[in-house]
Each structure stands twice: as C-alpha cells, then as structure tokens.
Amino acid sequence: MxxxxxxxxxxxxxxxxxxxxxxxxxxxxxxxxxxxxxxxxxxxxxxxxxxxxxxxxxxxxxxxxxxxxxxxxxxxxxxxxxxxxxxxxxEAIDVTLPGRPIRRGNHHPLTRVIEEIEDLFIGMGYTIAEGPEVEQDYYNFEALNLPKGHPARDMQDSFYITEEILLRTHTSPVQARTMEKHQGRGPVKIICPGKVYRRDNDDATHSHQFTQIEGLVVDENIRMSDLKGTLREFARKMFGEDRDIRFRPSFFPFTEPSVEVDVSCFNCGGHGCGVCKGTGWIEILGAGMVHPNVLEMAGFDSKKYTGFAFGMGPERIAMLKYGIDDIRHFYQNDLRFLQQFNRV
Amino acid sequence: MFVSYKWLQEYVDLTGITAKQLADRITKAGIEVERVEVRNKGIQGVVIGHVLEREQHPNADKLSKCLVDIGEGEPVQIICGAPNVAKGQKVAVAKVGAVLPGNFKIKRAKLRGEESNGMICSLQELGVESKLVPKEYVDGIFVFPSDAPVGADALELLYLDDEVLELSLTPNRADCLSMIGVAYEVAAILGRSVKLPTIELHENNESVHDYISVRVDAQEDNPLYAGRIVKNVKIGPSPLWMQARLMAAGIRPHNNVVDITNYILLEYGQPLHAFDYDRLGSNEIVVRRAKEGETIVTLDDVERTLTEEHLVITNGKEPVALAGVMGGANSEVQDDTTTVFIESAYFTSPVIRQAVKDHGLRSESSTRFEKGIDPARTKEALDRAAALMAEYAGGEIVGGVVEANTLQLKDVVVTITLHRINRVLGTTITKEEVANILTNLQFTFTEDNGTFTITVPSRRRDIAIEEDIIEEVARLYGYDHLPATLPIGEANPGKLTPYQAKRRKVRRYLEDAGLFQAITYSLTNEAKATMFALETAEPIRLALPMSEERSVLRQSLVPHLLEAASYNRARQVENVALYEIGSVYLANGEHELPNEKERLAGVVTGVWHAHVWQGEKKAVDFYVAKGILDGLFALLGLENRLEYKQAKREHLHPGRTADMLLDGKTIGFVGQLHPIVQKQFDLKETYVFELDLEALLNVEVDDIRYTAIPRFPSITRDIALVVDEHVVAGELQKAIIAAGGELLKDVSIFDVYKGDRLPEGKKSIAFSLRYYDPERTLTDEEVTNVHEQVIKAVEQQFGATLRG
Incomplete structure (x- = not known):
C-alpha cells in the first residue's frame, strides 16, 4: 500500500x-x-x-x-x-503613435508681460489701479502739468472726441485720478497697466493703439534713490539677477528731475551686441520724481510729500524679450504668432 | 541742433577731450547726442590750388585744360569738367595720390588725349550735401576767397576736418539751440569757463531815428523789438570760415548779410532778419496782428493769406515779414542792397506756433521762438550782427538802436536747502559739492548755513523751482553716484482686487479650454461699431480720425474677432478659437465720458477636436461654444443661476442663437453666425459669443461650504419622454427638478431622438434621474413615489408621454 x-x-x-x-x-x-x-x-x-x-x-x-x-x-x-x-x-501597442491632443490656448504675449510685471510689483506691495481709456483732457494733460497750449500736447498727436474728451495718450491719468482719490493722504503705491492711443500711422515700430504700465509711489519720505532701488529690483526680477540699471537725465512735464532708465543688455550682459546696438544698455523706462505741480493739483502738499513715477511699454519689452520685429504682430492676432507663447 | 566741435572751441576750451568723449559727457549730463558725424568721409591730399591758366580742351567742348599751382614745385596740368572754372580762381585740388569719399583714388590720367595730374573738386565731391552748397557753386567747383593760401589743406579751411555733434534736445533745453548755450552746458560739465565773443561796435555820427521808427501794437506777442541800420554795405560772399561753420551746422551760405544773420542765430540762438531798407517802402516799422485775409509773399515766393491769429511786421501799410517765421519777398536783401535794417526781436511762442501750424512753415527762426529764446541777449545779438556787417560787408553802423520795449525781465530766484536736496535725492552730497556745481553752471548764488539762494540766468528759462535745481545738481553730480534704496514707510500688502483676480481666472480657464487670447483695436468703422452690441448707443466718433476704418469706438468685440478669424483663414489657419477681454464704449451725452464696459467675447470655427489616426474629428458646433461657457459659469459658481433662452439677434442664425440670463437678466449671447455675415467675413460655420464681464464678475457668490460625502447609495432611474418637437429640453428639465423635490439630486440628458419611430412632430428626450438622501438608504418604494410625481408633472405641463 x-x-x-x-x-x-x-x-x-x-x-x-x-x-x-x-x-x-x-x-x-x-x-x-x-x-x-x-x-x-x-x-x-x-x-x-x-x-x-x-x-x-x-x-x-x-x-x-x-x-x-x-x-x-x-x-x-x-x-x-x-x-x-x-x-x-x-495587447502590446505602438507607444510612439501620437497621443490624444489636449486643446490648449494661451495668453497674448502682452498679457504675459503685463501679468509678469504686475506680479512683480504686487510682491513689492503695489496694487493695480485701472481707469477709463476715454479720458478728460484735464486728467490726461492738465493734471499732469501739461496746461493747454503746451507744445507736448499737439492736437495732431492725440485722438480727440471733443475739445475736452480724448482717448488717453498714456496711463498717467490713472495716477492723477488715484492721487485725487487719496485726498492728500499717502501712501499711494500703484501700478497702472492699460491701453493707450496716439495719432500715429501703424508701421513696424508704431501703433495707434498700444499698452503701457506706469507706477507711482507717493509718501512722506520718497527719495530718488528709492526709484533707483525699485527699478533695479524690477530689472533683476524681469531680466535676470545680474542686471544693472543706469539713469540718464531727461525731461517729462510731469516729473522733475526726470530720467530715462537703461537696463544692462540681457542678451550680451553689457559687452555690446545687436540687441543693444553695441552700447551694452537698453532703454526701457522713463521715470522721475513727481513734479510738485502734479502733487499739488491732486491735493498733496508738495512740501511734505514726495513721490516717484515710472512708465514702460509692454510692447517694447515683449519685442526685446522675445525678439519680435514688428509691433503690428500684437494686434493682428495671427494664430501662428499667438501660439508661440504657449509655454513657460 | 548740430554742434561743430571746431566752432565750439571758440567759446570753451576743449583741450584733452575728443568729440566722441565730449558727446558721451553731454549725453550723461542730460542732453542726448544722437550721433557724432565725422565730416571727413575718408579724404586725403586735397589742397588749395591757384588756376594760373585755363583754356578750352582741344578735343572736348565741355572740358577745360588748366594750369594749376598747388604749392609743390612746377604748376600741374589738370583737366576740369566744371563749367565755372576760370583763370585766377583759388580751388580745391585733389592731387595725384589723393583719396576722395568712397575710397576714390586720384591717379595721373589722360582725358581725351590731354594729361591730367589731379582733379579740381566741387564741394559735393568732398562729401558736402548739395543742399548746403552755395547756390552759385551747386553745378560747379567751389571757388575759395582769393587770399586762400596755395598748398594749404582745403579740408581744414572748409571745416571738413571737423566733427559735428547732433544734439537731440528735450523741449526744456531750448537754451542749447545756440552755440553759446551749448558752451555754457559744456563748461558746466567740464568745469571750465565760457569765452563770449567780443563786440567792437563803431557807430557813425548819424542817428538811427533819422532813418526809421518802430511801433509795436501787439505787445503781448512782441514785448521787445529792436533794430539797427547799417549803411553802405557791399553784398558779397561771407568769409570762408563763416560759410564753413554754417555748412557744418546745416545751413546753406547765401551772402554776407544773410549769412551774418544766420550766424548770429546759431551763435546766440537769437533769430534776426535783415531788410533792404530802401525796399521797405516807408520809414517806419509797425508790428501788429494781421488783418483777416491780408496777404504776403514770403521769401520762398509763396503767397500766404493771413488771419488775425498771425503776427506781421509792416511798413505801416503792408506786411514786410511774417513775424518770427519768414521775411517778405518785397523787402528782401538783394545783390544791390546798400542799406540794411537789422531786426532783433523777441516774439512769444503761441503766436509763432500758430503761424507755423497754419502755414506749414517751420524755419530755424520759428523753431527758436516756439521753444522760447533768451530776451536778455536780443540786443547784444543785434550789436554783434551790426559789428560783423561792418567788418565783413564793409558797412557803416548808424548810431543808436530803435526799439519798442515793454519787456519786464525779472530775475528768477530759487531758495533751497542742502537738506532738501539730499532728502529728495537720497544722497549725502556736501555743501561744497553743490556750490561747485552751481559755480560750474555759472549761476549766481549765496549760501548761508546750508541754504542756497540762487539767481537763475535768463538763458535757463527751464529753471524756476526747487526741483529744477535738484535736477541740475543731480545730473551734474552724476546719477551713477545715486544710491539704490527701497522706500521706507508704511508697508501695505499688494494684491489684486477681487474683480482683477477673477478676471485672471477667467482668462486661464478659457485658455485651458482651448481658446487663444486676442487683443484687437478699439477703433473701428461706423458699420462695425454697433454690430453685435449687447447694448447700443450713439456712436462715438473721433474729431480727427486718421482713416474711416479707425474712426469710431466699438460697442462690441465680436466684429474685430471675426476679422481676426478671417485674417487667419486667409492664411490657411482654418481652425480658429479666440477670445478677447476688452472695453466697449457707450456714449453718455456729448460732454460726458462714455460708459466703458468690460466685455468678454469669443469666436470659434473649424475643427474643434481631432485625433486623426484614431479617426476622431469633431467640428465646432453650437454645443462646443455652449460647453465652454457652461464651464465658465461653473468656474464662477453661477451654473445654477444661468439660463439659456432661444433668441433672435441681428447677424446671427435665427434658429441657433441663445441669450444668456443671469438671475433672469440678459448678460450675453451665443450663436452661430448668420450665413450672410459669414460670407461677408469670408468664414465657414462660425460661432460667437459676447458677455457682460462686469455683470458676471461683480455678482455676489457664496463661499465654498463643505457638504458631507455621500454615505448611502443613490438610486438612478431613467425616463424617455415623448413631447411635441417645439418643447425645449431646458424647460422639461426645470419642471423635472421642481417636481423631484429634495430627493432628486441630479438630472442629466442622455439621449435625444427624432425620427421614423416616433409620430410626426414629436421627439423624445431621455433623462437620467439620480435620487439620494444624505441621512439614510432610500427604499425602492420611496423613489417610485417621487418618480411618479415627476412623470405626472411633465405629463400635465408638457403633455409628455413615456416612450414605450
């Protein structure tokens, strides 16, 4: 068994x-x-x-x-x-065949630049102020120390609707309006992005409609060195940590002293190249200390308060940053252009 | 302003600093030097020659055979093609071996059988622009004064060894529209002194008042009018150095009298005008506003019709000059002029600007008056001009000056403390440094315990307040020395407003849903302005549009988005999905600012989704567009407050358009483009939408509150309802939800059928209903009860029957 x-x-x-x-x-x-x-x-x-x-x-x-x-x-x-x-x-499949596409749009390159700048200044304690694009002559010019008859405000250069109403030529009227709202009390710390209009023929470097971002800080002890420090911070965050800036004296009716601000070339690092036309510097902003007339007209005591303001063009920044050669691209909305800004 | 480096040395010592270095220093201190022009375009070996003999070339009608002394041994034979070459002339000779612009080398040559050892040059051949060459020499060679030394460097005499700085002046720095003004600026930058011209005035015993009188009737336009008489002048060329300087500055030489007025204009920034005294037609000058319709023929031979807004110089009867802009032809200095009346005046800016604008006539003079001249130098400039005319036109200066002067020159005094300067700039500049800068600027000042009292010279009309002084100090101290700090003080957190934050989320959502952000123009034409507008108003027109296409402010974003779609389609981009967020402008009455409302609009056309190798392809249809919007409303927490209603709107397909209502109020539309409009924009099947973004983002929405995750099973029942074909799904769904009460959690549509298996005029819509109670498990019976109520409700309200 x-x-x-x-x-x-x-x-x-x-x-x-x-x-x-x-x-x-x-x-x-x-x-x-x-x-x-x-x-x-x-x-x-x-x-x-x-x-x-x-x-x-x-x-x-x-x-x-x-x-x-x-x-x-x-x-x-x-x-x-x-x-x-x-x-x-x-069950094996060909993994190299294309995947099911995800449809995805993206920001317009100007929005991309504007939001980046907005975020940068929000980080420094700024808020974003907006205002009308159709503006009173008063806010667009007079409140900014450009009285009637001033040579810098030729009728030919602006789109007037009536004698007193026009399409704003810069975003500065938002500054004037914001200061007025503060009724003479600081601090004011804003940036103002938006569309502006000038009576230019559209070509590769001009557009009758374009965008601007301006900044304004008004408080009791604002110094021109603060402007320099702020813009240097901006330049470094926007264009790279080793960027430097320089001021060149200039003239704007609404600031005194006024300066043009150059950023050391982010393409060549300042040695000189095609982008900076061999100078090592790229002009990017206009800025200055708020003119006492502007402060006074908005109700601020110019003996007590000082302020700085700056302005720049997102188109110019986008053109430099992405190497875009014609400003009209921004307004043609050619998808072959727009689609190029679809990634980090 | 063109500044000759060589000429500038008359007024300020430039030892040890090149033109290029000077340009950099000037730019850094605030006036941009756009470029430095090297006037020598590669020329070598051009000297002054003396034409000893000239005879006709034996074999060529248009050529001359010249014997020229070039200061090197034997005279040389040169063949010359210029019509004006003549015996006895002093001319520019490019010797054999010389180089002309464009690397053109001069060689010994034979021209029609005759030897030529060099070339007699015109100014153009030396690189001077034709428009600057004196008229008589435009078509030939330039003839030098007889005292030009043979063999001397012609370039040096012509200032072609010079460099010219082109200044780009901001409107506040009109003081640098003169060589002296630039000299002051350069002196301040370099810390050197300014050397002003010396004026030696030899007047005769006569009195100018016996020649002429002056009256100004428009004192506001012309606070100062001064004049002198210079008699016995002999019109001829001005000295070579003066001609050379004028050409370097971009002005064509004419004759000694005219050149001297232009020279003073450049030197002092004071425009002058020279009248032929004998052609004035009277012994008086009256300055007044023009009469309506009055005419004058200006020096350029154009008859100009004037208005009361223009200022004229008259002889008491008729205009002899358009003040500050251009002289009249009737009183022009000519070759036979012997007595000159020199005008040196201060015209104020507005009246000149008006004339420039109305007549489209801008001159070196008007530019300076428009920007503002220094009236303190008006009479000095007059004296200098008279002295130069005596010296270079052989004139005799009649004693005295005629003038009408209501000018009240007040010194501008600015008081500022060192503390304030440093407080505004954020610097630690010392008292001594400030004093040094003010000294270099040649401002008169006193300093007492850190307080500066500064008298601003009249040439610097741009300086009036403390901040102007701060700027002067800052720019000469150097912005490179400014520290970089950050504002101290109350720190507020920066953030977006709730509206701005939501708007960004909307943008991101739409992009992630497959749409690209577009930015189109706000200005459009009359027809497009109101097309598709949610609200319409009287079109807002520009007073002075540049084109009809950009003449009116838009009231909807859709037309330009359609243009963008069309633009893409024309370039073989058939699948377009764009959105835009932007303002529309609704008039509010003529003297009010319009209502600017922010809108969100979109356009979708072509294939929406394709995965070709798997055979998937979905064209855009109404429900694609609607799906995007549904997602948007869900994002904003508004899906239950939003309703679509079948609608008819102009330019849209009458059967495929819906209005969107938020809490019962219309806030937008979505629909297919009407075939006619589709064709007009050259598009295929296209869907558009536009929404009142402000209504959408400003509405109050509850914050997110957690609800318990279901612990009990839900029960799902499906029903297919047969209804008349005009009954819409949304209404049925609403009725189902109302009848379903608390227990009915979800209703979704899973089938729609119309066709052979149903009677004519009927359709079937199938719903899936999900019942659920958070507290317990529902019984079949409970669900059946509610479900029957639902069925009853739709039977009663819509005559619906259950599909068998």
Whole structure:
C-alpha cells in the first residue's frame, strides 16, 4: 500500500509537471484527488488495516495529498502567470503613435508681460489701479502739468472726441485720478497697466493703439534713490539677477528731475551686441520724481510729500524679450504668432 | 541742433577731450547726442590750388585744360569738367595720390588725349550735401576767397576736418539751440569757463531815428523789438570760415548779410532778419496782428493769406515779414542792397506756433521762438550782427538802436536747502559739492548755513523751482553716484482686487479650454461699431480720425474677432478659437465720458477636436461654444443661476442663437453666425459669443461650504419622454427638478431622438434621474413615489408621454 501511494505521488507529480495549460492541470487534479481518484480508493482500503497501521497509513495518505496539492498550486500559479503574459503580449501597442491632443490656448504675449510685471510689483506691495481709456483732457494733460497750449500736447498727436474728451495718450491719468482719490493722504503705491492711443500711422515700430504700465509711489519720505532701488529690483526680477540699471537725465512735464532708465543688455550682459546696438544698455523706462505741480493739483502738499513715477511699454519689452520685429504682430492676432507663447 | 566741435572751441576750451568723449559727457549730463558725424568721409591730399591758366580742351567742348599751382614745385596740368572754372580762381585740388569719399583714388590720367595730374573738386565731391552748397557753386567747383593760401589743406579751411555733434534736445533745453548755450552746458560739465565773443561796435555820427521808427501794437506777442541800420554795405560772399561753420551746422551760405544773420542765430540762438531798407517802402516799422485775409509773399515766393491769429511786421501799410517765421519777398536783401535794417526781436511762442501750424512753415527762426529764446541777449545779438556787417560787408553802423520795449525781465530766484536736496535725492552730497556745481553752471548764488539762494540766468528759462535745481545738481553730480534704496514707510500688502483676480481666472480657464487670447483695436468703422452690441448707443466718433476704418469706438468685440478669424483663414489657419477681454464704449451725452464696459467675447470655427489616426474629428458646433461657457459659469459658481433662452439677434442664425440670463437678466449671447455675415467675413460655420464681464464678475457668490460625502447609495432611474418637437429640453428639465423635490439630486440628458419611430412632430428626450438622501438608504418604494410625481408633472405641463 505504501508503495502504491508513493507510486501515485510520483505519477501525479510527473503529470502535473507535464500539464501545459490550466485545463490539463485541472484534469490531473480531478484524476488524482477527485472522489473517484486512486487516493480516495486507497483510503477506502484502509479498513483492512490493523489499528496500529491505520494512523501511520492515514498520515502517509495526507502527506501524499498535500504534496500533490502543493504541486498543483505551484503549477497553477506558473500557468496563470504565463497566461497573463501571453495575453499582455498580445495587447502590446505602438507607444510612439501620437497621443490624444489636449486643446490648449494661451495668453497674448502682452498679457504675459503685463501679468509678469504686475506680479512683480504686487510682491513689492503695489496694487493695480485701472481707469477709463476715454479720458478728460484735464486728467490726461492738465493734471499732469501739461496746461493747454503746451507744445507736448499737439492736437495732431492725440485722438480727440471733443475739445475736452480724448482717448488717453498714456496711463498717467490713472495716477492723477488715484492721487485725487487719496485726498492728500499717502501712501499711494500703484501700478497702472492699460491701453493707450496716439495719432500715429501703424508701421513696424508704431501703433495707434498700444499698452503701457506706469507706477507711482507717493509718501512722506520718497527719495530718488528709492526709484533707483525699485527699478533695479524690477530689472533683476524681469531680466535676470545680474542686471544693472543706469539713469540718464531727461525731461517729462510731469516729473522733475526726470530720467530715462537703461537696463544692462540681457542678451550680451553689457559687452555690446545687436540687441543693444553695441552700447551694452537698453532703454526701457522713463521715470522721475513727481513734479510738485502734479502733487499739488491732486491735493498733496508738495512740501511734505514726495513721490516717484515710472512708465514702460509692454510692447517694447515683449519685442526685446522675445525678439519680435514688428509691433503690428500684437494686434493682428495671427494664430501662428499667438501660439508661440504657449509655454513657460 | 548740430554742434561743430571746431566752432565750439571758440567759446570753451576743449583741450584733452575728443568729440566722441565730449558727446558721451553731454549725453550723461542730460542732453542726448544722437550721433557724432565725422565730416571727413575718408579724404586725403586735397589742397588749395591757384588756376594760373585755363583754356578750352582741344578735343572736348565741355572740358577745360588748366594750369594749376598747388604749392609743390612746377604748376600741374589738370583737366576740369566744371563749367565755372576760370583763370585766377583759388580751388580745391585733389592731387595725384589723393583719396576722395568712397575710397576714390586720384591717379595721373589722360582725358581725351590731354594729361591730367589731379582733379579740381566741387564741394559735393568732398562729401558736402548739395543742399548746403552755395547756390552759385551747386553745378560747379567751389571757388575759395582769393587770399586762400596755395598748398594749404582745403579740408581744414572748409571745416571738413571737423566733427559735428547732433544734439537731440528735450523741449526744456531750448537754451542749447545756440552755440553759446551749448558752451555754457559744456563748461558746466567740464568745469571750465565760457569765452563770449567780443563786440567792437563803431557807430557813425548819424542817428538811427533819422532813418526809421518802430511801433509795436501787439505787445503781448512782441514785448521787445529792436533794430539797427547799417549803411553802405557791399553784398558779397561771407568769409570762408563763416560759410564753413554754417555748412557744418546745416545751413546753406547765401551772402554776407544773410549769412551774418544766420550766424548770429546759431551763435546766440537769437533769430534776426535783415531788410533792404530802401525796399521797405516807408520809414517806419509797425508790428501788429494781421488783418483777416491780408496777404504776403514770403521769401520762398509763396503767397500766404493771413488771419488775425498771425503776427506781421509792416511798413505801416503792408506786411514786410511774417513775424518770427519768414521775411517778405518785397523787402528782401538783394545783390544791390546798400542799406540794411537789422531786426532783433523777441516774439512769444503761441503766436509763432500758430503761424507755423497754419502755414506749414517751420524755419530755424520759428523753431527758436516756439521753444522760447533768451530776451536778455536780443540786443547784444543785434550789436554783434551790426559789428560783423561792418567788418565783413564793409558797412557803416548808424548810431543808436530803435526799439519798442515793454519787456519786464525779472530775475528768477530759487531758495533751497542742502537738506532738501539730499532728502529728495537720497544722497549725502556736501555743501561744497553743490556750490561747485552751481559755480560750474555759472549761476549766481549765496549760501548761508546750508541754504542756497540762487539767481537763475535768463538763458535757463527751464529753471524756476526747487526741483529744477535738484535736477541740475543731480545730473551734474552724476546719477551713477545715486544710491539704490527701497522706500521706507508704511508697508501695505499688494494684491489684486477681487474683480482683477477673477478676471485672471477667467482668462486661464478659457485658455485651458482651448481658446487663444486676442487683443484687437478699439477703433473701428461706423458699420462695425454697433454690430453685435449687447447694448447700443450713439456712436462715438473721433474729431480727427486718421482713416474711416479707425474712426469710431466699438460697442462690441465680436466684429474685430471675426476679422481676426478671417485674417487667419486667409492664411490657411482654418481652425480658429479666440477670445478677447476688452472695453466697449457707450456714449453718455456729448460732454460726458462714455460708459466703458468690460466685455468678454469669443469666436470659434473649424475643427474643434481631432485625433486623426484614431479617426476622431469633431467640428465646432453650437454645443462646443455652449460647453465652454457652461464651464465658465461653473468656474464662477453661477451654473445654477444661468439660463439659456432661444433668441433672435441681428447677424446671427435665427434658429441657433441663445441669450444668456443671469438671475433672469440678459448678460450675453451665443450663436452661430448668420450665413450672410459669414460670407461677408469670408468664414465657414462660425460661432460667437459676447458677455457682460462686469455683470458676471461683480455678482455676489457664496463661499465654498463643505457638504458631507455621500454615505448611502443613490438610486438612478431613467425616463424617455415623448413631447411635441417645439418643447425645449431646458424647460422639461426645470419642471423635472421642481417636481423631484429634495430627493432628486441630479438630472442629466442622455439621449435625444427624432425620427421614423416616433409620430410626426414629436421627439423624445431621455433623462437620467439620480435620487439620494444624505441621512439614510432610500427604499425602492420611496423613489417610485417621487418618480411618479415627476412623470405626472411633465405629463400635465408638457403633455409628455413615456416612450414605450
């Protein structure tokens, strides 16, 4: 009997080994461990054994069954694994085919530049002030120390609607309006982005409609050195940490002293190249200390308060930053242009 | 302003500083030097020659054979093609081996069989612009004065070895429209002194009052009018150095008298005019406003009709000059002129600007009057002119000056403390440094314990207040020395307003939804101004548009977005999805500012989605556009307050247009472009929308509140309702929601059918309804009860039947 059991175990293990799919394996299970299988038959024949022999044989039967069972399970796992692998192999795809495109638009390059500047100044404690594009002559000119008859305000250069109303020529009227709202009390710390209009023929470098960002700080102890520090900070965040700036004296009716501000060339680092026309510097801003007449007209005591203001053109900055050669691109909305600004 | 480096040395010592270095210093101190022109365009070996003989070239009609002494041994033979070459002339000769502009080398040559050892040059051949060459020499060679030394360097005599600084002046620095003014600026920068011209005036015993009288009737326009008589002048060329300086400054030489007036204009910045005294037609000068319709023929031979806004110089009867702009032809100095009346006056800016504008006539004189001259030098300039005419035109100066003078020159005195200067600039400049700068500027001042009392010279009309002095100090101290600090004081956090923050989110959403941001023009034409407008008003027109296409302010963003779509389509970009956020302008009455309202608009056309190799392709349709908007409303927390209503709008497809209502108020539209408009813009099937962005962003929205995640299962029931085809899904859905009560959480549409399997005029809409109670598991029975109520409601309200 013992020999018989060992023989059965041997046979079963061989068949398990030979089974090469799950069905064959199941046939082996049924054949050897099923109710009608040879091991059950051996168990049935145990009644003929002596009481001493019975437990010994019983243990042996169990050992054999377990050995077969283990072998079955192991083989089953192997076969299942193989089956899965086969299935997966059949499911292989060409991963180099294009993915399902995600449709994605993007900011206009001017918005991109404007938001970057906005965020930069928000970080320095500024708020964003906005105002009307159709403006009163008073806010656009008079309140900015450009009285009627001033040569810098030729009718020919501005889009007037009536004698007193025009399309603003700069965003400075927002400064005048904001100061007026403060009723002579500082601090004022704003930047004013927006569209402006001038009576120019559209060509590669002129546009009758363009954008501006101006900044204004008015408080009791604002110094011109603060203007320099602020703009240097701006230049470094906008154009790179190793940028420097320089002031060149200039003239604007609404500031005194007035300066033009150059940033060291971000293309060549200041050695001179095509972008900076060999000078190492790029003119980027106009700025100055707010003219006392402007402060007084807006209700600020110019003996007590001082302030600085600056202004720049997002078009110019975008053109420099991205190497754009024609200002008209900004207003044609050619998708082949707009799409180029679709990434970080 | 063109500043000759060589000429400038008359007034200020430039030793040790090149023209280029000077230009850099001037630019740094505040006046931009746009460029430095090297007048020598590569010339070598051009000297003064003396034409000893001239005869006709034996083989060529238009050539002359000349024997020229060039100061080197034997005279040389030169063949010359200039019509005006003559025996006895002093001329510029490019010797053999010389180089002319353009690297043109002069070689020994044979011209029609005759030897030529060099070339006699015209000024143009030496690089002078034709418009600057004296008229008589434009078509020939330039003839030097007879005293020009043979063999001398011609370039030096012509100032062609000079460099010219081109100053770009800001309007406040009109003082630098003169050589003396520039000299003061340069002296201040370099810390050197200014050498003014010396005037030696030899008057005769006669009195000018016996010749002429002056009366000014328009004193506000002309506070000072002064004049002198110089008699016995002989009109001829001015000295070579003067001609050379004028050409360097961009003015063509004419004759000695005219050249002297121009020379003084450049030297002093004081425009002068020389009249032929004998042609004045009277013995008096009356300055007055012109009479309406009065005419004058100016020096350029143009008859000009005047108005009362123009100022004229008259002989008591008729105009002899358009004051400050141009003289009259009738009193012009001519070759036979012997007695000259020199006018030196101060005309105020507005009346001159008006004349310039009305007559489109800008001259060196008018430019200076427009920008403001220094009236303190008006009479000095007159004296200098008279002295030069005596010296270089052989004139005799009649004793005395006629003048009408109501000018009240007041000294401008500015008081400022050192403390204030440093406080505004953020510097630690010392008292001594400030004093030094003021001294270099040649401002008179006293200083007492840090307080400076400064008398501003009349040439610096731009300086009137403390800040102007601060600027002078700052620019000469050097902005490079200004420290860089950040403002000290109350610090407020910077942030966006809620509106600005939401607007940015809207932009990002639309872009992530596949739209590109466009920026179009605010100005449009009359027809497009009101097209598609949500609200219309009287069009706002520019007073002086540059073109009809950009003459009126827009009331909708859609037309220009359509133009952009069309522009792209014309360039083979067929799939366009653009949005714009921008203002529209609604008139508010003639004297009021318009209402500027911010709008959001979009245009979509072409293929919306394509994944070609997998066979997916979806064209834009109404529901694409609507889906974008649905997402936007959801982003803003408004999806339940927003309603679409079928609408009819001009320029849109009458069956495929919806108005959008927020809390029952119309705030926008979305629809397909009407085929006619589509064709007009050369587009294919296109959808547009426009929304009142302010209404959308300013509305109050509840903050986000957490609701419990469902703990119990929900039950979903589907129904297909058959209704008349005119019943709209939105209305059905509204009724279902109302009838479903608390337990009905979601209603979605999953099928719409119209066709053979339904009776004519009917359609079926299938809804999926999800029921849920947050407190417990619903029983089938409860759901069935509610569901039956829903069915009953739609049966009653719409005659709906369940589709079997």
């Amino acid at each position: 013992k020999e018989r059991l060992q023989q059965l175990q041997q046979e079963a293990l061989e068949k398990i080994e030979q089974a090469n799919d799950l069905k064959a394996l199941n046939d082996v299970r049924v054949a050897y461990l099923g109710k009608k299988g040879p091991i059950t038959e051996v168990l049935r024949g145990m009644g003929a054994l002596s009481p001493e022999e019975r437990p010994i044989m019983g243990a042996l039967v169990n050992d054999v069954r377990e050995a077969i069972q283990r072998a079955l399970e192991a083989k089953q796992a192997t076969l299942e694994q193989a089956e899965v692998e086969k299935k997966l192999a059949a």
